[in-house]
Amino acid sequence: RTADEWRARTIYQLLTDRFAQAPGQENPQLCSNNQNEPEIRHYCGGTFSGIVSKLDYIKNMGFDAIWISPVVKQMDNETEVGVGWHGYWAQDIYQINPHFGTPDDLKNLVKAAHDKDIWVMVDVVANHMGPQEKKTPRTDDYVKAYNPFNKTDHYHVFCLISNYNDQGNVEYCSIGSADDPLPDLDTENPFVVSEYYNWISWLVKEFNFDAIRIDTARHIRQEFWDDFTKSSGVFSIGEIPDGNSGFVGSYQKHMDSTLGYPLYFKLQNLYSNPNANMYEMRDIINSNRNSFNDTRILGNFVDNHDQERFAHKTQDKVLLRNAITFVLLMDGIPIIYQGVEQDFTGAPTGNDPFNREALWPTSYSQTTPTYQFITNINAFRKVVPQSFFTSLSIEAWIDEHIYAFVKDKALIITSNYGGNNPNRDLVIQGNGVWPTGEVLVNVLKCDEKITIDGSLNVPVKIDGEPKVLYPENNLKGSRICGL
Ligand code: ABC
Numbered sequence: 001r002t003a004d005e006w007r008a009r010t011i012y013q014l015l016t017d018r019f020a021q022a023p024g025q026e027n028p029q030l031c032s033n034n035q036n037e038p039e040i041r042h043y044c045g046g047t048f049s050g051i052v053s054k055l056d057y058i059k060n061m062g063f064d065a066i067w068i069s070p071v072v073k074q075m076d077n078e079t080e081v082g083v084g085w086h087g088y089w090a091q092d093i094y095q096i097n098p099h100f101g102t103p104d105d106l107k108n109l110v111k112a113a114h115d116k117d118i119w120v121m122v123d124v125v126a127n128h129m130g131p132q133e134k135k136t137p138r139t140d141d142y143v144k145a146y147n148p149f150n151k152t153d154h155y156h157v158f159c160l161i162s163n164y165n166d167q168g169n170v171e172y173c174s175i176g177s178a179d180d181p182l183p184d185l186d187t188e189n190p191f192v193v194s195e196y197y198n199w200i201s202w203l204v205k206e207f208n209f210d211a212i213r214i215d216t217a218r219h220i221r222q223e224f225w226d227d228f229t230k231s232s233g234v235f236s237i238g239e240i241p242d243g244n245s246g247f248v249g250s251y252q253k254h255m256d257s258t259l260g261y262p263l264y265f266k267l268q269n270l271y272s273n274p275n276a277n278m279y280e281m282r283d284i285i286n287s288n289r290n291s292f293n294d295t296r297i298l299g300n301f302v303d304n305h306d307q308e309r310f311a312h313k314t315q316d317k318v319l320l321r322n323a324i325t326f327v328l329l330m331d332g333i334p335i336i337y338q339g340v341e342q343d344f345t346g347a348p349t350g351n352d353p354f355n356r357e358a359l360w361p362t363s364y365s366q367t368t369p370t371y372q373f374i375t376n377i378n379a380f381r382k383v384v385p386q387s388f389f390t391s392l393s394i395e396a397w398i399d400e401h402i403y404a405f406v407k408d409k410a411l412i413i414t415s416n417y418g419g420n421n422p423n424r425d426l427v428i429q430g431n432g433v434w435p436t437g438e439v440l441v442n443v444l445k446c447d448e449k450i451t452i453d454g455s456l457n458v459p460v461k462i463d464g465e466p467k468v469l470y471p472e473n474n475l476k477g478s479r480i481c482g483l
């Protein structure tokens with residue numbers, strides 16, 4: 001699938017080990033206490049067949065794509081920080097992680113997803129292999145564990161990353177900790193390079209994936225990704241966890257897209273903190289537009305498995321709903337990380353390893369307010385025309401607390417007042433998007449209707465909740481708000 005085909009999709013991010021256990025073989029006690037750190041640093045029993053059994057949980061929330069954690073076989077040794085249940089610690093890139101099932105189980109997952117019109121994005125790592133505690137990297141004895149990179153010269157000379165402002169240091173040294181460094185592949189070595197290009201081409205074709213999420217993209221020279229992404233033959237989203245639009249944007253010349261980290265770092269602060277200044281939203285949107293080839297396909301998110309959960313930063317659900325609304329409707333491909341819909345907080349820290357909660361203790365409830373909230377917005381995404389996804393948003397109102405934008409015929413209003421209802425009356429300029437008398441319905445609160453006034457403007461009441469206003473006429477037949 002190409003970038004263009006992905007534009008209108010909406011992605012649910014899941015960790016295979018934590019999403020669902022195999023039907024009939026459940027062990028619901030396992031990892032049900034998420035504060036048990038030794039336990040949650042090991043496998044919790046999720047499998048590919050488990051995902052298949054819960055595809056409707058994802059589908060019913062309105063998602064038409066999933067991002068699954070890395071699928072390749074992991075190192076099985078213990079480290080100070082557990083084992084490679086998350087999938088980022090490869091041992092053999094040509095084998096499928098047996099903890100998750102067989103290669104056929106993985107093919108069945110992709111097939112079952114496609115049958116429900118759910119596309120599958122697979123997470124892939126080319127920067128490193130898994131750690132082996134208390135062993136010296138880059139010795140014959142150490143590298144013999146890996147396949148196919150089992151020679152010392154397949155790896156960079158060992159050093160640990162010490163300075164993220166030094167790109168050479170970031171590319172040539174290892175991520176991880178001093179005790180458990182992830183051996184950094186020599187991605188200048190012709191064998192390593194061609195092996196990776198062949199592998200990604202094989203992996204995508206063999207399992208019929210629709211896109212790749214590229215781990216540690218900033219840890220390999222940019223030119224490496226040109227042929228890597230071409231060899232994959234599908235849409236690619238790279239991970240560059242940095243707040244600088246110029247830096248992250250430069251990667252979009254070498255891959256289709258990146259995760260929307262620059263926007264993320266702003267929005268998580270702007271929406272979780274009522275004292276933050278919403279004018280910063282304008283700045284980041286402008287600098288993104290100046291720095292990326294195409295901001296409309298960036299992967300936007302409020303949470304992921306590496307960052308502090310939004311619901312840990314603030315308990316205010318009104319703020320969470322504003323952040324979710326923004327991410328699901330602003331330019332970009334939205335990504336919702338598993339557990340957001342269940343109001344997971346990642347306690348006690350909100351961060352790795354506690355932000356990777358197993359989902360089964362929730363019994364996959366589809367009635368939580370956040371699950372239904374996401375469902376409503378995803379349903380709205382299905383009724384807007386394709387131009388919604390190809391156009392750029394237009395700022396409609398901005399002040400310290402409010403950010404509102406127009407996309408297609410939708411007016412989306414967000415704020416960071418949270419539960420403190422400011423009771424404000426605004427008149428937002430319509431700029432000719434809607435005719436006088438047009439009735440807009442808030443699709444998030446169906447009894448709220450607003451009529452365009454004689455000056456073509458939109459009179460709205462700001463109460464802290466996000467609003468998604470859309471012409472009643474354009475909703476006819478959509479079943480949204482009973483229309
Ligand atoms: C393990 C333990 C942790 C322990 C750690 C040292 O080792 O679990 O408790 O703290 C996988 C596992 C992790 C595991 C690691 C290391 O491997 O999931 O549990 O941590 O063994 C990707 C994946 C991630 C994965 C890997 C490794 C890479 O999404 O899940 O981790 O394959 C860097 C990398 C990035 C990586 C991330 C975890 O680390 O660049 O690819 N994610 C700055 C840098 C970032 C950097 C980050 C690290 O620090 O810019 O590039 O990410 O903390 C903002 C700034 C940013 C700044 C952030 C922190 O603050 O603008 O620049 O990020 O304000």
Ligand code: CA
Nearest residue numbers: 171172184219
């Ligand atoms: Ca590297």
